[in-house]
Amino acid sequence: xxxxxxxTTESDIYQSWEKSxxxxxxxxxxxxxxxxxxxxxxxxxxxxxxxxxxxxxxxxIRYHRMLGEPTLWLPGGDHAxxxxxxxxxxxxxxxxxxxxxxxxxxxxxxxxxxxEKNRTLNQFQMKKLGFSMDWSRYHYSLESxxxxxxxxxxxxxxxxxxxxxxxxxxxxxxxxxxxxxxxEVVHKNVDSHLWYIKYGPLTVATTRPETMLGDTAxxxxxxxxxxxxxxxxxxxxxxxxxxxxxxxxxxxxxxxGTGAVKVTPSHSPEDYDMAKKHDLEFIRIFDYDGKxxxxxxxxxxxxFPNQIRQLxxxxxxxxxxxxxxxxxxxxVGHCYRCGRPIEPITAPQWYIKMESLAKPAIAAAKNGDVKxxxxxxKKTYIDWMENIRDWNISRxxxxxxxxxxxxxxxxxxxxxxxxxxxxxxxxxGFYKNIKDKxxxxxxxxxxxxxxxxxxxxxxxDKFDNCPKCxxxxxxxETDTFDTWFLSGQWPxxxxxxxxxxxxxSSPDFSYFYPTTVMDTLWDILFFWVARMIMFGLYLTKxxxxxxxxxxxxxxxxxxxxxxxxxxxxxxxxxxxxKYGTDALRMSLVYGIAPASDFVVSEDKIRAHRNFxxxxxxxxxxxxMIIERFQEKNPNLKIAPLSQGxxxxxxxxxxxxxxxxxxxxxxxxxxxxxxxxxYHFGQASENLYQFFWHDFCDxxxxxxxxxxxxxxxxxxxxxxxxxxLLHPIVPFVTESxxxxxxxxxxxxxxxxxxxxxxxxxxxx
RNA sequence: GAAUCUGUAGCUCAGUUGGUUAGAGCGCUUCAUUGACAUUGAAGAGGUCACAGGUUCGAGUCCUGUCAGAUUCACCA
Numbered sequence: 001x002x003x004x005x006x007x008t009t010e011s012d013i014y015q016s017w018e019k020s021x022x023x024x025x026x027x028x029x030x031x032x033x034x035x036x037x038x039x040x041x042x043x044x045x046x047x048x049x050x051x052x053x054x055x056x057x058x059x060x061i062r063y064h065r066m067l068g069e070p071t072l073w074l075p076g077g078d079h080a081x082x083x084x085x086x087x088x089x090x091x092x093x094x095x096x097x098x099x100x101x102x103x104x105x106x107x108x109x110x111x112x113x114x115x116e117k118n119r120t121l122n123q124f125q126m127k128k129l130g131f132s133m134d135w136s137r138y139h140y141s142l143e144s145x146x147x148x149x150x151x152x153x154x155x156x157x158x159x160x161x162x163x164x165x166x167x168x169x170x171x172x173x174x175x176x177x178x179x180x181x182x183x184e185v186v187h188k189n190v191d192s193h194l195w196y197i198k199y200g201p202l203t204v205a206t207t208r209p210e211t212m213l214g215d216t217a218x219x220x221x222x223x224x225x226x227x228x229x230x231x232x233x234x235x236x237x238x239x240x241x242x243x244x245x246x247x248x249x250x251x252x253x254x255x256x257g258t259g260a261v262k263v264t265p266s267h268s269p270e271d272y273d274m275a276k277k278h279d280l281e282f283i284r285i286f287d288y289d290g291k292x293x294x295x296x297x298x299x300x301x302x303x304f305p306n307q308i309r310q311l312x313x314x315x316x317x318x319x320x321x322x323x324x325x326x327x328x329x330x331x332v333g334h335c336y337r338c339g340r341p342i343e344p345i346t347a348p349q350w351y352i353k354m355e356s357l358a359k360p361a362i363a364a365a366k367n368g369d370v371k372x373x374x375x376x377x378k379k380t381y382i383d384w385m386e387n388i389r390d391w392n393i394s395r396x397x398x399x400x401x402x403x404x405x406x407x408x409x410x411x412x413x414x415x416x417x418x419x420x421x422x423x424x425x426x427x428x429g430f431y432k433n434i435k436d437k438x439x440x441x442x443x444x445x446x447x448x449x450x451x452x453x454x455x456x457x458x459x460x461d462k463f464d465n466c467p468k469c470x471x472x473x474x475x476x477e478t479d480t481f482d483t484w485f486l487s488g489q490w491p492x493x494x495x496x497x498x499x500x501x502x503x504x505s506s507p508d509f510s511y512f513y514p515t516t517v518m519d520t521l522w523d524i525l526f527f528w529v530a531r532m533i534m535f536g537l538y539l540t541k542x543x544x545x546x547x548x549x550x551x552x553x554x555x556x557x558x559x560x561x562x563x564x565x566x567x568x569x570x571x572x573x574x575x576x577x578k579y580g581t582d583a584l585r586m587s588l589v590y591g592i593a594p595a596s597d598f599v600v601s602e603d604k605i606r607a608h609r610n611f612x613x614x615x616x617x618x619x620x621x622x623x624m625i626i627e628r629f630q631e632k633n634p635n636l637k638i639a640p641l642s643q644g645x646x647x648x649x650x651x652x653x654x655x656x657x658x659x660x661x662x663x664x665x666x667x668x669x670x671x672x673x674x675x676x677x678y679h680f681g682q683a684s685e686n687l688y689q690f691f692w693h694d695f696c697d698x699x700x701x702x703x704x705x706x707x708x709x710x711x712x713x714x715x716x717x718x719x720x721x722x723x724l725l726h727p728i729v730p731f732v733t734e735s736x737x738x739x740x741x742x743x744x745x746x747x748x749x750x751x752x753x754x755x756x757x758x759x760x761x762x763x
Numbered sequence: 764g765a766a767u768c769u770g771u772a773g774c775u776c777a778g779u780u781g782g783u784u785a786g787a788g789c790g791c792u793u794c795a796u797u798g799a800c801a802u803u804g805a806a807g808a809g810g811u812c813a814c815a816g817g818u819u820c821g822a823g824u825c826c827u828g829u830c831a832g833a834u835u836c837a838c839c840a
Contacts, residue, residue: 004802169838187837194840206840219840253839261840269838330839344838376767383766384836523835556775591777591787596768599775603789610802621799674779681777685787697804704798 001623001739005616007580010731014127017734022752023134025070027511034064035072035515037491037545038133039528043077043140044084044118047125049554049562049600050521052572055585055728056551056680057519058131062727063675065132066756072512074494075126075133077119078141081483085399086176086337088114099177103420103446104398104478111399112142125573130581130730132752137508139494141486142401150486151404152499153539158460162353167454169265169272170392172345173335174290178396179349181482182389183527185333185342192330194257196323197316200235202227202246203323205257207330208264209316210309213240213296214285217263219274222248224259238321239312240297247278266346284346288396288451305343348454350394350403350479357534358385364543370533371547373678374595377525384526394479396449402480405458408466409440409473412456417475420446440473449478488531491515491544502540518545521553522595549678554588554598575605582729583609589728590688592681611688612732615725618696619736622718626744629708639745640716641760657713658762660699663690664717665759671724672756684728691721715744720757 017023025033036057041047057073065071088111089099099107119140126133139146157163170179195209199218206212215237220227227246234243251274252261265275266284275282287293292303300308316322333342362385364370365378372378394403407415413432421427422442427434434443452458457468458477465472495513496506514536518529529548536544555561556568575584586608592598626638653661667690674683695717703710719740722733730752737751748754 001799004800182837204840208840251839257840263840268840270840271838273838331837333838380767380835387836526836587788591775593777596776601775601789604775606802607788610800613800613802617800617802619799624799670779677779679779682779685777689787696800700799701804 001616001620003620005580005613005732005735007576007582007731009735010128010130010581013731013734013738014130017132017750017752018135020750020753022065022750023073023132024136025072025134027507028070029511031068031070033072033512033516034061034067034069035074035512036061036517036519037494037515038073038075039518039520039524040076040078040139040141040487040490041122042080042083043122044080044087044115045122046118047122047129047572049570049572049598051122051126052129052584052588053521053551053554053598054126054131055129055588056549057517058129058585058730059589059675059680059727060517060519061132062730062752063756065752066723066726066754068755070511072137072508073131073133074137074139075123075131075135076139076141076490076494077122078483078487079115079400081400081480082176082178082337082395082397083483084115085111085397088399099398100426100448101424102448104448105445108398128573128576128581130585132730137494141490146486146493147401149493149497149499150401150481150489153489153535154404154481154485155460156499156539157352162356164351164353165348165454165456166351167346167348168351169267169269169344170347170349171333171342172288172347173338173340174286174288174343175338175340176335176397177288179347179392179394180335180342181392184336186336187331188334189329190332192328192332194326194328195313196258196325197238197262198321198323199238199260199262201230202235202260203258204260204262206262207328208268208305208309209312210305211264211267211285212237212262212312213292213300213308214264214266214283215240215244215262216265216275216281216283217244217278218246219249219252219261219263220246220259221250221252221254223250224252224254227260238319239315245280247274247280249274249278267344269344272344272346282346286343286345288345288347290343348452348456349392350477351390351392354388354390354534357538358388360537361385361530361534364533364537369543370545373547373549377522377548377550381525381530385530391482393482393485394477395482396478397480398478400480400483401486403477404462405460405477406462406474407450407452407456407458407477408469408471409435409475410469410471411466412452414453415456415475416451417443418448418450419443420448422446440475444475447475447478450475452477484527484531487528488535489539491518491532492536492539497540499539513540514543515545517547517549519549519551522550523553525550550595552595552597554600556599556601570600570602575602579605579609580612580731582612582732586611586684586729589680590684594678594681611692612729614692614696615722615729615732616736618691618700619718619722619740621700622714623739623743625703625708625714626711629711630743632708637745638711638715638743640719641712653713653762656699656702657710660694660717661713661760661762663694664720665762667724668720668757668759675727680728687721687725687728691725695721715740716760719746720760722751723754723757726751726754 041051061071061073092098171185172179192207194205194207196203196205230246231248233246235246237244263271263274265271265280265282283295285292285295290304292301292308335342362382365382409415409431415431417431418428466474495509497509498505532544553561562569572584583605587605588598667686670686671683703714722737726733734751
């Protein structure tokens with residue numbers, strides 16, 4: 001053995017595991033399976049420390065594999081809709097291009113190629129980190145069987161009356177060109193102003209003066225004596241010179257501002273609700289590109305909100321209508337992806353009714369069909385589920401499966417179409433206005449996007465001709481699914497669920513579903529975990545996993561979240577190169593409380609590199625003693641003590657032997673229970689303490705003064721320690737095991753599939 | 764506005780259902796070591812466990828309040 005442990009053998013060891021078939025479970029109906037579906041990483045993204053935390057799953061998987069259970073860890077990769085398109089668009093921007101330069105088919109295939117180039121990278125990286133995943137069951141989210149199932153789910157939801165279109169106010173990012181769900185909006189505090197604007201006889205206070213061009217009412221509290229008599233009257237909207245009514249609305253706070261609120265139903269969620277209640281007019285002044293449209297006076301057209309804001313403020317001031325301006329800070333929604341302010345805008349979108357889906361998902365948490373670890377997340381989950389809102393599943397991007405709905409253009413001439421004509425010029429207009437100039441083929445081949453009116457008729461299956469008017473001008477909805485709509489069905493679809501006839505699902509599905517544990521970061525509890533539970537129950541009548549284990553995020557030694565902008569990112573693969581994979585893995589779990597932040601620093605990794613080396617060198621010492629013994633007794637078989645008990649015939653045990661075997665038994669019991677309870681930090685700490693101090697510093701030091709009678713106990717403690725440590729530090733332990741296997745008698749061919757230790761009976 | 768979490772050694776954090784002198788890593792001090800390992804060993808300094816009450820034979824651990832920090836959710840102009 002070399003003088004110190006070298007991690008250069010890691011890839012050989014990994015390959016030998018893979019070749020031996022250890023990662024691929026055999027379905028054995030007499031045994032209970034253990035299964036984990038990997039939270040599918042973005043296929044396009046290199047691994048960061050967050051991904052390195054899959055180590056937790058690997059520990060569970062390796063432990064259960066050693067317990068002899070058929071153990072499946074199913075890996076995958078996500079196309080990651082908006083994330084990937086965003087990254088790709090940034091790349092386009094560098095080349096001086098944008099998404100508007102391409103029709104959607106071309107753009108889609110460009111992104112496809114872009115992802116394919118990178119897709120194998122993180123598979124390679126996961127192998128580097130030692131993850132014992134079953135690569136024969138790897139799935140990519142855009143594989144056609146997966147996508148087919150996702151579309152079938154849409155169809156089922158539609159048939160069950162759970163899908164509807166509506167033109168509500170949505171969170172729209174004009175830069176990304178798509179709507180988002182509430183979860184994807186980041187609220188940030190912004191220092192701004194409160195503008196007091198004179199509207200005829202009263203004054204309103206607003207944080208968004210630019211939206212006044214779309215005002216369709218003024219709201220006051222009916223109890224407010226100041227304005228009571230104005231309710232029902234009409235007021236002339238400044239700058240626009242349009243008459244708008246004064247309405248009475250209880251939700252208006254008399255104390256705030258002037259007690260009078262301008263109402264812009266198309267660009268404010270609260271105003272939208274008010275308008276629905278009071279049957280007000282909706283005037284949308286911003287289009288989906290973020291610029292103002294025909295609904296505003298000419299001088300304000302074609303401008304972005306901030307440009308109009310300045311113009312409006314100037315004009316109001318000139319007209320003497322700006323009463324005062326106060327400093328004011330408030331929460332403004334921002335796009336989680338590009339960071340720009342979200343424009344609330346009314347737009348037709350696709351929704352899922354959530355109430356009936358949430359109900360069984362709440363029950364599953366309450367009755368323990370799904371358990372949460374740590375348990376406090378159960379409350380968070382139930383609170384969210386009980387207040388759930390309908391889910392906007394449509395995204396106006398190209399990267400992802402399109403919603404499987406077709407419109408007949410002849411039945412719906414009001415559909416607005418954006419496309420590139422044969423000369424690559426952008427054409428935009430209602431179908432009725434462009435149908436005479438362009439053929440349906442030209443429109444389809446250059447299609448970028450379409451916007452169908454909220455009441456447009458559609459069919460959910462693909463027909464060659466319109467079932468109603470028999471026109472051949474059918475065109476598919478250009479909206480794609482929210483990524484989570486697909487990944488929410490991931491456990492079902494990767495295991496081979498058959499949506500048409502669940503009894504014809506694959507053997508994997510019937511054996512491994514529901515899976516045992518879902519381990520993921522708590523920040524996608526609502527995005528992902530909740531949706532998987534709802535979809536699982538809706539489609540299969542069974543939860544997708546029995547336990548949710550939520551872990552926390554990786555932070556630096558100062559407790560700060562790692563991010564590129566802070567410059568505190570530690571690249572797990574660089575650490576792997578520098579200190580070995582085992583050192584990284586150990587440092588990720590060592591001393592970490594369940595579900596608290598993971599503190600990672602290079603110092604810590606270095607410290608555990610030392611520990612890994614300690615394992616190596618202690619083994620080297622044991623080997624040396626054994627070889628010395630073998631020289632004297634060349635014919636004697638050397639093997640660890642059997643778990644059945646210690647034979648006194650070998651010359652008996654002295655107090656040191658009994659002591660270390662007692663401690664070994666204790667550590668076997670505590671490690672087993674710690675892993676069962678997800679206390680990996682505790683398990684690793686105890687193992688560290690036992691191996692380094694009890695075994696090396698005490699027992700081995702004393703053994704130096706003894707004869708060869710130490711060999712059986714020495715070997716027993718070492719081999720059992722290797723087994724206990726294997727889930728956490730798989731490479732060094734397997735590597736030592738293989739060396740020993742050639743020299744002493746070890747029954748099991750490799751450590752990865754060796755049996756988990758049990759306490760040894762002492763007489 | 765609502766909810767949750769955290770506050771233990773210079774730094775980063777453990778401490779399982781309350782039980783004898785509160786632990787680890789890094790850092791610091793002193794010493795040892797050509798024999799598995801300088802990626803080592805031995806010894807040591809350093810904490811009124813945020814604060815104030817309470818329950819208990821006994822509280823870092825349970826309860827209440829205060830202070831400080833963090834996070835999540837939420838349509839307030």
